[in-house]
Amino acid sequence: MGNNVTAATKFGFIKEFWQYRELFYFFIWRDVKVRYKQTVLGALWAVIQPFSTMIVFTIFFGKFAKMPSEGVPYPVFSYSALVPWTFFAGAVGNSGNSLIGNSDLLTKVYFPRFAIPASAALSGIVDFFIASLILFGIMIFYHIPFSWSLMFWPILVIPLIILSLGLGMVFSSLNVRYRDIKYTIPFIIQVLLFITPIIYPISILPERYQRLAALNPLTGIIEAFRSTVIPNKNVDFLLLAVSITVSLLIFLLGLAYFRKTEKEFADIV
């Protein structure tokens, strides 16, 4: 064979993806650019979503329900989880609908199909970092000392990306075949919001349920995000390791399912 790209070998797709990296970059660039171009508030949107949710949560769960918040004011407690959560929810939702939203591309040009859900998932990363800056502002406002562990805040987004990519790939390819998947994605995301310790600390769960909650890969990741912000809260490395392992498993399963189904995308989309 000549210098043409081949995805025939088992891991050829990785090499191929590398060859198409510029397109991947352009897809992300397009999504980010369009998002900020189309809205009046532009970059402010990145902040409004987690921030207003934080205010609602603070009023109802912090003030009225008197939810414990691990020694920091409830706004800091909830916002530190809402920033990664917002990224996750957006990434899964966007990439889950990405293939059907780009059906013209699927039927008219060739490129590694993985680039579509992946770029859709990653385009929220800019929002994530803008929303993170506000977190630091809130911490200063409440006189929360910055600790060295805050350095891990941006790094923790990596397992979060892996997890949302895994789910995004499954949802997006199911979406091509079954059009009612579109309606189930928001529902699943909503359920995840409540079974993940975002509104409440994991410590309010009985011991037995804590172990069960650990199987939810979001638990360990969100908890770890929180421990970089809250003083005297140590990272639960075991919990994080479990979450990362589960995330990787979901990613690999998602990739396998995606690779298996991508061959018929152009036939049925």
Add this chain to the structure above:
Amino acid sequence: MTDAITVEHLSKKFDISKLRKETQFREALVNFAKRAIFRSKDFKEEIWALNNVSFSVGKGEIVGIIGRNGAGKSTLLKILSKIMYPTNGKINIQGRVGSLLEVGTGFHWELSGRENIYLNGSILGMRKKEVKSKLDAIVDFAEVERFLDTPIKYYSSGMRLKLGFSVAAHLDTDILFVDEVLAVGDVAFQKKCLDTMKDLRNSGRTVIFVSHTMSTVENLCPRVLWFDKGELRMDGRSSDVINHYISQFGEIEAKTKFDLTDVPNRQGTGIIRYLGIEFLTLDGEPKEHIYCGDGLKVRLYYKVNKPISKPEFYFNMKTDVGSRVTTFGTALSGHEIQTLYPGTGYIDVDIEFFNILPDRYYMNLWINTCDVLITENDINHDGIDCGAAINVEVPNSNQLSNELEKTCGLANKGFDKWWGVMFIPCKWNFQGLHTSNILTKNV
């Protein structure tokens, strides 16, 4: 010569039943349960869009692909471009591939012209560097420099097409797959597009070109593949293949009377249908031959199934290479027909002087109404491709030919398709000898 493309026993199957059913996840679950409980077999409806196709294309060859709709041309192009996966068979391609199945793929309306050039270029497989170096040429070609930083949602559709074609035209790959994306924009731009395609011939690139326009294919491609119902029917020199294709395509016998009641694949709502078409003398007498320069009455028989207001009757004439000669239409001649009620009838069109040169011509017939109230779009009620074929013959009596010569200056020598498809009545006046070359200057 090394082969750039080798295709061996390529087949592609579509399972239509699978595509139509089970588009909802819950349906899929229900059906799965049904199958498990009742052990009922799946009802399968399969179509072989491509069936055991093999061919190879040498480096630098330009190959045209022709065939009717649904013959598998687009599927082949999509499989070669790796957009679709084949069911069976092997493909081997040597070199960098670019495929142009559509103009402006992936354009985003909110982004500016410049941004879309980069985006589209990268979608087509260009490197950012490459786009950057060609940006001026692309912009120049598309004639959009003034609007380069305007979001393309403010562009006219023509401008967007031009922009799309320009990016595509600057795609520089060893192998190019092109679907008929040529006919874009205004006439001047179309010519530019065609010229670009012609340049491909001298560029040493391997090109596979799918088209419906026989004249374009014959012009651009020395070799042509003819696909029919998923199979490679013929592979050879373009003029040979095109002639065979056309003789097949015009398989209807040339007559002067056609029954159109049982035409397969007709389009439209069916509120009104053609029953037949007949060629008569101007006096309404049956006619066996149609001669160049004749007086002709064309009678269109129709059947109305539901009341229909202001139907517009049309038929056109095409040459054997598919070029349209002319179109006759009630609305084109400003003739309005009031509401028609269920029943049958006919409408005549009188052609005093059928100044079409001898050859074989094919007719498409259709009936539209114009939805004036809401969309201003045409609604198609009946549509027949190649419903009739006529042979226009050389007038057989000298007298007639003399008559023609007298009235419009057409001599016997003129009755040849070599001169074109029609002649325009004219009179020559010899003005004597002049010693200097003047063009009505100082006269």
